[in-house]
Amino acid sequence: MKHLLSPLDLSVDETEDLLNLASRIAKNPEKFSHCCDGKKLATLFYEPSTRTRLSFEAAMINLGGSVLGFSSADSSSASKGESVSDTIRVISCYADICAMRHPKEGAPMVAAEKSGIPVINAGDGGHQHPTQTLTDLMTIRELRGSLDNFTIGLCGDLKFGRTVHSLIRSLIRYKNVKFILISPKELRVPDYIREDVLIHNNVEFEEVERLEDVIPQLDILYMTRVQKERFFSEDEYLRMKDFYILNKEKMAAAKDNMYVLHPLPRVNEISVEIDDDPRAAYFKQVQFGVYVRMALILTLLGLDKTV
């Protein structure tokens, strides 16, 4: 029995296998439309997340399976004080695999210990969100053909953004990936990423404050939201906010094959005027997210070798 609790639960080779399968699915989704006939996915969402929940549901339905579950803690037994360990044992009688979103860090890990079925961490607090990371990896690989030899700019709130931290931890396992970290000083990556991950592993990186200073160097630009409340002062926010908004002007300075990713939802950090730019890849990313979740479900159910 295998679970997916952290993106690093999968070795580089296992990730490669998974992305290869996802890629095959992307080319011919129809071919996989009965792989999970009769199988059930439980979506246990202790906090709402429409995008992630529906991506899992679409993935399971695309494979011919069915879905049951809940979309917020209100409509669950959590309110009756049941432990996650008991809930997962019950759910193990109802479904073949589950995706769990929980506000508490570590809840999916606790669940996995007692579970009779594979548990996928669909986000636990500020901690991990491994299927987002797999989606990001698939997107980069599909667009560039490889996860080696490129420069990625990570832009916005790099302090609190869990997707950014997970992506960094995953990408340092590939060859010759250079990181340019673009954020206001108060939202720079924390030391446990800068020191323990980047410096400790001799990874090439750079920290800058302004997107326009570095955009011409980038092969991939990973945008995230910058929230006003996180700035030290209103003045500081007003001075800096435009540095982190991607618009036509900044895109004009970028390479012709620099792709823009975003974990979504966006607010205003990417201007809608660039949505139709062929380099805008954030909606393609959503589609890849479905395929990678299909591949993951097949893999955790042990069906990946049969297709």
Place this chain on the structure above:
Amino acid sequence: MKHLLSPLDLSVDETEDLLNLASRIAKNPEKFSHCCDGKKLATLFYEPSTRTRLSFEAAMINLGGSVLGFSSADSSSASKGESVSDTIRVISCYADICAMRHPKEGAPMVAAEKSGIPVINAGDGGHQHPTQTLTDLMTIRELRGSLDNFTIGLCGDLKFGRTVHSLIRSLIRYKNVKFILISPKELRVPDYIREDVLIHNNVEFEEVERLEDVIPQLDILYMTRVQKERFFSEDEYLRMKDFYILNKEKMAAAKDNMYVLHPLPRVNEISVEIDDDPRAAYFKQVQFGVYVRMALILTLLGLDKTV
């Protein structure tokens, strides 16, 4: 790619085709039970509406398809400030068609502009609710055999009732339909219906205050709810309320083939004592609503010619 945003998006001929298909489905629903195998409907309900949502879900399941979505804004990403345009682009990666209910007028139209899949307006504020109108048209046609040559009484709150306005706009496209508008003075149809639709198109109509005065003339009686809060005064309400409650006594004065419709839910405007009267057609109407939605899904997916 086609959407259904307003009942008038369909020409009379297109409506005819749709109702013909719905009618064929009604006669033999089993025959259509695999038409949408492998297809997915997204139900995006930014405000709750069990009846409408479940009617869409039943329709899609009856066709062999699957359903995913959300049933209220709380459990959606709307709370994270995502625009409807972004949401629909994401949903376009998850589903083949969607039904959207939204408290804001025009939201489904905004969604349709950016959508990769057909969008069905399942109600946008006080504005439009086209599948209710199609349901009403199908019900009248199934019961009477035709949408021409009859007298319809529309009774209750004609000022705020969007279903009534849409039904009027649709029925004036048929031959020799006479309207009798039955309401308290303060709840008469607004000028943009009386002047711009009825008078402007030389449609025969009459406005009266009391249902019992006109019920013998009617071929169809379309009841709606009259809310106490909408009267000028308590006295006025007490004086008038019984005029708009349909009971056995009033039914005794009606034709033997006068059918009663209601968009539901009802409160007390139709007495339960007439539920078993063969002329009470409001629960049949619910069933027709499923068939017309099945026909609509097939049509928008371009599958109507294949069955």
Place this chain on the structure above:
Amino acid sequence: MKHLLSPLDLSVDETEDLLNLASRIAKNPEKFSHCCDGKKLATLFYEPSTRTRLSFEAAMINLGGSVLGFSSADSSSASKGESVSDTIRVISCYADICAMRHPKEGAPMVAAEKSGIPVINAGDGGHQHPTQTLTDLMTIRELRGSLDNFTIGLCGDLKFGRTVHSLIRSLIRYKNVKFILISPKELRVPDYIREDVLIHNNVEFEEVERLEDVIPQLDILYMTRVQKERFFSEDEYLRMKDFYILNKEKMAAAKDNMYVLHPLPRVNEISVEIDDDPRAAYFKQVQFGVYVRMALILTLLGLDKTV
């Protein structure tokens, strides 16, 4: 047309047939995986109950059918003042069978009167919860081979626990079942159980305060939760609370084949240290709950003779 509103709606013979079918399903669930192809279950949950709702959903999906519905009153039309009678008539147009949970006693019975489809009571206030009782009966029968000739201890809150009352009413229909009722004085079974059910039917029973005094005699121990708020005083609670917590020490005094059941969710009345004891049957009970609901759906749809 048949409904299941109370566990006693089924005669002993009908219960036997149902449990036989459930037992056949338990042995080979795959064999039943297409019995309900094209059928729809509506889950009408006017109050949340994840465990029960998902058990019904898993049951229907296991049979090849589909599910639609709502999981709380907020997202239903109940808030618009629609009666349960009207709702069920509408739902009868959408589904082939329904499971209804409602905070008001008797609501499912009211629904059944107007329903065009079988109604299963999935819990109505403190009144009935017949599928829990059928689950309990199946669990005892599967574990012991028979519903005759055993001693059952019912432990905890016997005053307010509806599952306990229903189980007693059902078990007195079998031969030579002895009851040991283990509870604080203030939470003893009410007179309408003690007098009208047990004494009136000459059933052998005993009332005690401490689990450890009687555990060696038991063949089945049915645990329920004891809530602090229900004691007369804090002192009383402190004096007694440990009497109703099942732990390794108490289990050591029990027979080797004494099985422990619990309707779940538990809080702390069963120590997690005994979860791996082979006599701990409360998670098996959950699995049996799915099988018994599969059997029930087949029976109410008239499909039990075809499989």
